[in-house]
Every structure is written in structure tokens, then in C-alpha cells.
Amino acid sequence: MSAKRSSINRPPTPDVDRDRENQEPTLQEIINIKMIESGEKERLKELLRERLIECGWRDEMKSLCRKKGRNNVTVDDLVHVITPKGRASVPDPVKAELLQRIRSFLASTAT
């Protein structure tokens, strides 16, 4: 993946030239689809969102955004501002809880 600034977390666009896309999807993709279809992904996201609000993480991120100022900010700017600190400052218990849930899900849908 090239180091373009425009996006840091968008997955690479599937390339039609690559054969792989027509062959079996990866385990990751399979699980991702299962997670979405069963609604678990949405539940996990809501759980994570709730925990991050409770522990004040969201407020920290918002105040970081405010510091950036109000003039001509773009969403990408703000994403870049928040992401390093955001990823690093998730409290351990929150992360542990989510990982635990995800692992249970993986175990329950083990192929």
C-alpha cells in the first residue's frame, strides 16, 4: 500500500487483475462476513463505543479535535490528529473486554 495521505485505514480496493479475489476468500474475510451478517459486528462496535464514552476517551478525542481549531478542517485531518493518540489511549480493561468478546465469537464460529 502506498503511503498516500488521503486515507490511512481504508482497505485496498480489490484489484480486478488479481486472481485471488475470484478464489476463496480469506479466513479473515469469511469471519468478517459472518460477524456482519449475524449482527455481532454492530453489537461489538456499540459496546466499544459505550465503553469509550464511559471512560472519557471520546471526550479526550473531541478536545484534541477542538484544539486543531475550526478553520478549514477536514475529516481526514481530524482522523489523522486523533488516530495515534486514540489507538494508544484505549484503557486496557476496555480493550481486554472487547478482545474477549471477539475471541468468543471466533471460537463459536470456528470452522
Next chain:
Amino acid sequence: MSLPNDDNMSAHSQLSSHFFEDLLDSIIVDVASECHRVARLGLDRNFEEEEEELRLSAQARARVADSSNNGETNSKYVVDIFGQTHPAVANEIFECMNCGRSIVAGRFAPHLEKCMGKGRKARLKVTRSATAAQNRYTRGSPGSSYSSYSNSTGMNRLSNGASSGVAGEEYSNGSFEEL
């Protein structure tokens, strides 16, 4: 960030971490998007207040660094960390929840003592009334005059100085009794 049994389940753990990061990134984008919206629409009413507070705290810091406030006292008034002064007697006015009168905050404690029953007169007042909270009585007191009001909403004004602790009291049914 190391998890126990990481070696045994490294594939699973990697997968879990991947999904976690995925969820987290998604939430980060949500937060950024909302902040972007607030910033562009000028919805953040607190934004100017924050700048104001930052300015005030910088000011206060400068004032502290400045030696004009020796030992924090300045004649009669003490200057606090925000540079505000406070009068000796707090001068906000509240309504007493017991009798409904308007009381100056600085005189609230003595008022409550009398109103709620520490003193002799207040205790008499309570025991003589069946519905003490509802009814009002005027109290005679040596040397002070009182006046009575009729009022449908129950809000009172003290006619005498509050420092004496005695004043005309309000009554809802229009009758009064002298102690």
C-alpha cells in the same frame, strides 16, 4: 500489550486484534466526523468559553507570578486563583425550603437554626402547629415590630433586618397567632 497464552492462540489473537483495530478505527472516524460537523457548523457553544478560560488561567498565572498579591490578601478581600474577590458575607439570595422565605445565603445557617428547631422559639413553633410546614405564625419579639402579608403564592419578604432573626411571617390561611 502482551496477552497470556499468546503463543498458543497467536492466529486467533492476531485475528482478534485485527477486528478490534477495525472497530476502533471505525469509531475514530465517527468521532472525527462529528467533530468536523460541529466545527464547520459552529455548533460548539463552549468553544469560545474554552478560549476564554484558557486566557483567564493565563492571566491568573501572570498575576500570581506578579508580586502584587503578597500572601494572597489584599486589604479586606482575598483574591482567589481566578482573580475573583469574594465579599465577607455571601450575597446570593435563596428561598428557605422550610418556611419559603427569601434568605441571604450568608445568613442562611442562622436562619435555618431558628426555622428548623434548634432554638427555643422555633421548637415552640413546631410543637404548636399541626401542619408546621404549611402554617405560619407571627412571632412577637421584644422591641421589634412585624408586619403581615397575605400572599397566594407563598413567597415571603423579610420586612425587618434579617440579622435580628425575627420578622413577619407568612401564613397561608390568613389567620395568625402570637407566641
